[in-house]
Amino acid sequence: MKVDGVAYRSIWREGEAASVVVVDQTLLPHRFETLRLENVADAIDAIKRMVVRGAPLIGVTGAYGLAMALHDDPSDDNLAAAFAALNAARPTAVNLRWALEIVRDAVAAVPPGARAAAAFATADRLHAEDIATNGTMAAHGARLIREIWEANGRSRPVNILTHCNTGWIACVDWGTALGVVYHAHDSGIPVHVWVDETRPRNQGASLTTWELGSHGVPHTLIADNAGGHLMQHGAVDICLVGADRVTAHGDACNKIGTYLKALAARDNNVPFYVVMPSSTIDWRIGDGVKEIEIEERASDEVTHIAGVAGDGTIVKVRLTPKGTRAANPAFDVTPARLLTGLVTERGVAKASRDGMLALFPERA
Numbered sequence: 123m124k125v126d127g128v129a130y131r132s133i134w135r136e137g138e139a140a141s142v143v144v145v146d147q148t149l150l151p152h153r154f155e156t157l158r159l160e161n162v163a164d165a166i167d168a169i170k171r172m173v174v175r176g177a178p179l180i181g182v183t184g185a186y187g188l189a190m191a192l193h194d195d196p197s198d199d200n201l202a203a204a205f206a207a208l209n210a211a212r213p214t215a216v217n218l219r220w221a222l223e224i225v226r227d228a229v230a231a232v233p234p235g236a237r238a239a240a241a242f243a244t245a246d247r248l249h250a251e252d253i254a255t256n257g258t259m260a261a262h263g264a265r266l267i268r269e270i271w272e273a274n275g276r277s278r279p280v281n282i283l284t285h286c287n288t289g290w291i292a293c294v295d296w297g298t299a300l301g302v303v304y305h306a307h308d309s310g311i312p313v314h315v316w317v318d319e320t321r322p323r324n325q326g327a328s329l330t331t332w333e334l335g336s337h338g339v340p341h342t343l344i345a346d347n348a349g350g351h352l353m354q355h356g357a358v359d360i361c362l363v364g365a366d367r368v369t370a371h372g373d374a375c376n377k378i379g380t381y382l383k384a385l386a387a388r389d390n391n392v393p394f395y396v397v398m399p400s401s402t403i404d405w406r407i408g409d410g411v412k413e414i415e416i417e418e419r420a421s422d423e424v425t426h427i428a429g430v431a432g433d434g435t436i437v438k439v440r441l442t443p444k445g446t447r448a449a450n451p452a453f454d455v456t457p458a459r460l461l462t463g464l465v466t467e468r469g470v471a472k473a474s475r476d477g478m479l480a481l482f483p484e485r486a
């Protein structure tokens with residue numbers, strides 16, 4: 123996607139370099155800067171500090187991180203150590219493990235001297251596939267938006283509510299739920315997006331507004347607690363969110379607060395879709411509430427808030443009395459029964475084991 127007229131991806135490799143460049147998301151929307159990740163330690167740090175974030179992007183960054191580790195030391199021991207360290211950087215998005223396993227499997231039988239090249243080639247493939255997958259998924263999801271527009275006699279924009287940031291900077295390009303929005307908007311369907319601020323880190327307020335504004339998509343920022351009220355008053359036609367892990371039964375783990383939106387949507391008969399590539403499906407588990415590890419992040423993400431001061435510097439200020447204890451579970455699980463469907467690169471599935479297997483029969 124474009125930033126000030128220049129086409130960017132959230133992560134890229136320059137030629138055959140043994141490093142990658144990423145957009146530093148900790149500075150957005152106040153400053154657009156890129157950062158070079160030179161080795162596996164840089165990749166781990168970028169994932170942990172959320173310089174890069176969003177399930178698909180974490181996966182691709184992990185893949186390049188493993189390639190950089192093998193560039194420095196291609197031994198079996200280092201492969202295992204780097205895999206474990208990268209995999210532990212953030213525990214909830216399964217795309218990380220998915221991508222690491224693909225790179226590990228691709229190099230396992232390769233002699234040490236050729237491992238780095240094989241790993242980078244595999245990471246490059248995952249990078250390219252992410253872009254293609256998101257484009258296909260967006261087209262499937264945009265059909266849902268078109269149906270609503272047609273059902274309303276094309277009389278008004280389709281109002282979409284979204285949570286967190288699921289756009290091109292959360293993936294390599296396009297995005298998941300926001301990819302659907304871009305596709306609908308670019309194909310001439312009038313849309314308006316209600317953007318949840320997404321406390322505590324405010325990915326909606328900082329990142330989604332920045333993305334939508336840059337692309338010219340009409341949107342309005344709302345406090346996280348406003349969604350239920352808007353749904354009660356008919357101001358939301360559809361909810362579109364992403365996911366960090368979807369179980370084989372269709373439970374969806376996503377940014378904290380997603381579950382409450384799904385409850386409100388159900389109470390108000392608003393369709394609620396999760397948009398995610400198949401790399402986000404964890405086929406090994408069924409019950410998301412019981413089985414998905416929810417990342418607990420630092421409490422100062424809740425007690426403090428970051429913003430830009432009058433002089434342009436990015437500052438972090440405390441909201442609470444000194445010493446206030448805060449809990450910070452970063453994700454929650456929305457049970458499959460609350461989801462209208464799952465939008466994937468193979469089409470729209472019912473959020474159930476049978477529904478998912480109908481699209482992915484090879485998993486039966």
Ligand SMILES: CSC[C@@H](O)[C@@H](O)C(=O)COP(=O)(O)O
Pocket residue numbers: 175176177178215285286287288289292293298299325363364365366376377452
């Ligand atoms: C890319 S869309 C799916 C999710 O990764 C997204 O909704 C989300 O929860 C991101 O969380 P984050 O903690 O910002 O990495």
